[in-house]
Amino acid sequence: MSKDILVIGGGIAGIQSSLDLAEMGVKVHLVEKLPSIGGKMAQLDKTFPTNDCAI
Amino acid sequence: MLDVGRHPNIDLLAYSEIEKVEGEAGNFKITVRRKARYVEEDKCTGCGACKEKCPTIVPDAFNEGLGERKAIYSWFAQGIPSTHTIDSNYCRQLQGKKCGVCAKTCQAGAINFEQKDRIVELTVGAIIVAAGYDVFDPVKIPEYRYKKIPNVVTAIEFERLLSASGPTAGHLDRPSDRAIEAEIEALEKKAAKSQKLVAKFEEQFNQSSADFYAKFQKGEYKDDEERNKWAEKYKEHLTIVEPLEVMKKKAEGFTAAKRLAFIQCVGSRDFRFYPFCSGYCCMHSIKEAIIAHEHGPDTTSTIFGMDIRAIGKGFEEYKIRGGNHSNISYVRGRVAEIQDGPENNPIVVYEDTKERMVKSQEFDMVILATACAPTKGIYELADKLGIELDAYDFIKTSPLSPVDTSKPGIFVCGCAGAPMDVPESVAQASSAAERAAEVAFEGDVRKEKAVA
Ligand SMILES: Cc1cc2nc3c(=O)[nH]c(=O)nc-3n(C[C@H](O)[C@H](O)[C@H](O)COP(=O)(O)OP(=O)(O)OC[C@H]3O[C@@H](n4cnc5c(N)ncnc54)[C@H](O)[C@@H]3O)c2cc1C
Ligand code: SF4
Numbered sequence: 001m002s003k004d005i006l007v008i009g010g011g012i013a014g015i016q017s018s019l020d021l022a023e024m025g026v027k028v029h030l031v032e033k034l035p036s037i038g039g040k041m042a043q044l045d046k047t048f049p050t051n052d053c054a055i
Numbered sequence: 056m057l058d059v060g061r062h063p064n065i066d067l068l069a070y071s072e073i074e075k076v077e078g079e080a081g082n083f084k085i086t087v088r089r090k091a092r093y094v095e096e097d098k099c100t101g102c103g104a105c106k107e108k109c110p111t112i113v114p115d116a117f118n119e120g121l122g123e124r125k126a127i128y129s130w131f132a133q134g135i136p137s138t139h140t141i142d143s144n145y146c147r148q149l150q151g152k153k154c155g156v157c158a159k160t161c162q163a164g165a166i167n168f169e170q171k172d173r174i175v176e177l178t179v180g181a182i183i184v185a186a187g188y189d190v191f192d193p194v195k196i197p198e199y200r201y202k203k204i205p206n207v208v209t210a211i212e213f214e215r216l217l218s219a220s221g222p223t224a225g226h227l228d229r230p231s232d233r234a235i236e237a238e239i240e241a242l243e244k245k246a247a248k249s250q251k252l253v254a255k256f257e258e259q260f261n262q263s264s265a266d267f268y269a270k271f272q273k274g275e276y277k278d279d280e281e282r283n284k285w286a287e288k289y290k291e292h293l294t295i296v297e298p299l300e301v302m303k304k305k306a307e308g309f310t311a312a313k314r315l316a317f318i319q320c321v322g323s324r325d326f327r328f329y330p331f332c333s334g335y336c337c338m339h340s341i342k343e344a345i346i347a348h349e350h351g352p353d354t355t356s357t358i359f360g361m362d363i364r365a366i367g368k369g370f371e372e373y374k375i376r377g378g379n380h381s382n383i384s385y386v387r388g389r390v391a392e393i394q395d396g397p398e399n400n401p402i403v404v405y406e407d408t409k410e411r412m413v414k415s416q417e418f419d420m421v422i423l424a425t426a427c428a429p430t431k432g433i434y435e436l437a438d439k440l441g442i443e444l445d446a447y448d449f450i451k452t453s454p455l456s457p458v459d460t461s462k463p464g465i466f467v468c469g470c471a472g473a474p475m476d477v478p479e480s481v482a483q484a485s486s487a488a489e490r491a492a493e494v495a496f497e498g499d500v501r502k503e504k505a506v507a
């Protein structure tokens with residue numbers, strides 16, 4: 001039985017899952033195929049509905 | 056994002072892929088391939104001195120090909136990890152040519168052309184799939200002439216044009232204008248070279264080329280071998296300079312795009328492609344129109360859609376605010392065709408369903424609100440994980456357990472499961488985290504307890 005968790009994909013969804021688990025004290029392995037995490041959201045200028053900066 | 060990079064509980068394996076998955080809930084054995092970056096992660100400080108010196112120019116995928124990067128690059132400026140990567144498809148050294156400029160520049164000694172892929176083995180109790188989506192390729196809709204008419208772009212390309220860190224530093228320069236400007240730059244370099252050649256003759260004979268060439272064309276100096284060479288070089292020079300002048304004149308009139316059209320449901324709610332509504336594209340068109348208006352207060356936007364779907368907290372208000380304060384008009388109708396117009400202005404042909412008339416209108420730029428498509432790699436990944444896909448190739452879930460996949464211990468969140476916006480992706484992410492922790496820590500409670 002392992003208590004580690006694997007997250008595949010480092011977009012906003014994978015980042016949020018990883019942070020939630022890490023804050024619970026769980027060890028997370030986050031695998032992202034691109035050179036950096038961020039996914040599509042990193043490509044966005046700002047996000048609706050608040051128009052906050054995406055990164 | 057920064058928090059992920061420095062959280063002691065997160066082991067970040069970027070530039071990596073899942074190779075193999077074995078086992079079951081509580082005890083999965085995972086093989087991960089860490090692809091060679093040819094840069095040592097623990098040495099690279101992310102300073103970027105290498106990419107300043109790298110001579111190899113490559114289209115920048117992060118900027119949707121609208122800008123350029125070098126063969127050694129960071130995915131984007133604030134990327135985590137900030138470790139640079141060498142693109143082996145383009146790097147001169149890795150293509151067997153002589154170079155290695157980056158290695159000479161790097162103060163940290165981080166460049167390693169000998170680096171190989173590494174294999175990492177992990178044992179985990181549960182898995183969360185957050186592999187996201189791809190933007191639908193509108194080339195599949197020939198009547199919209201994407202890639203044929205330069206000023207027809209996708210919404211994600213438009214995001215990069217709006218971004219201060221993007222290829223135009225946030226100016227709404229039209230792709231057709233940028234292409235001409237790039238051509239001017241290339242021709243100016245060529246012109247400077249040929250000017251040098253011509254200048255040599257001018258010095259030698261102490262005469263201007265224009266004056267000489269006028270006489271030469273009248274038949275003077277026909278037997279002079281040197282002057283024949285001069286005439287030839289000058290003729291060549293003119294074939295560069297003359298079109299260059301025409302282009303420069305044209306470029307003087309270039310202004311930022313001011314009349315924008317947004318076309319909704321490109322690939323979505325279309326039975327030829329995806330019958331579903333992608334959910335977020337009405338909202339991102341409104342957003343892009345609002346931001347464009349912030350950049351240029353005389354910008355006007357027309358959003359063409361069957362209906363505008365603004366379903367979410369604060370969304371309808373956002374839509375109305377856009378209409379009232381950002382020069383946005385909403386036209387109810389489906390766009391039939393985009394035609395090429397004068398001055399590279401696309402013409403939108405549509406049916407105005409309120410007035411029951413077919414109309415056409417010219418714009419500076421057209422933005423396509425493309426569907427949320429399943430990500431290319433999902434078939435291979437689902438196969439390795441042993442999970443099922445749904446009718447559209449998103450990961451299969453059921454309405455009462457929206458983050459559970461078909462295999463116990465494997466969960467999904469975000470657009471890997473279905474099209475959704477950021478707030479929904481984040482909510483699902485927390486939900487998937489909680490479900491995964493349940494499995495890893497106490498066995499799946501849902502197996503033993505009642506399901507809603
Ligand atoms: C033009 C445009 C504008 C938008 N604007 C907004 C907005 O303003 N507000 C809003 O709420 N939503 C907006 N959206 C929607 C938003 O992009 C998505 O809701 C969100 O990005 C989904 O996040 P995700 O993490 O599920 O997917 P993604 O962002 O796609 O992330 C998936 C990650 O997984 C990685 N990955 C994929 N396959 C693998 C694999 N096999 N192994 C390892 N890693 C893998 C990818 O490289 C990527 O980093 C917009 C969408 C578009 C197209
Ligand atoms: S969100 Fe709007 S543009 Fe996107 S598919 Fe649904 S109705 Fe069409």
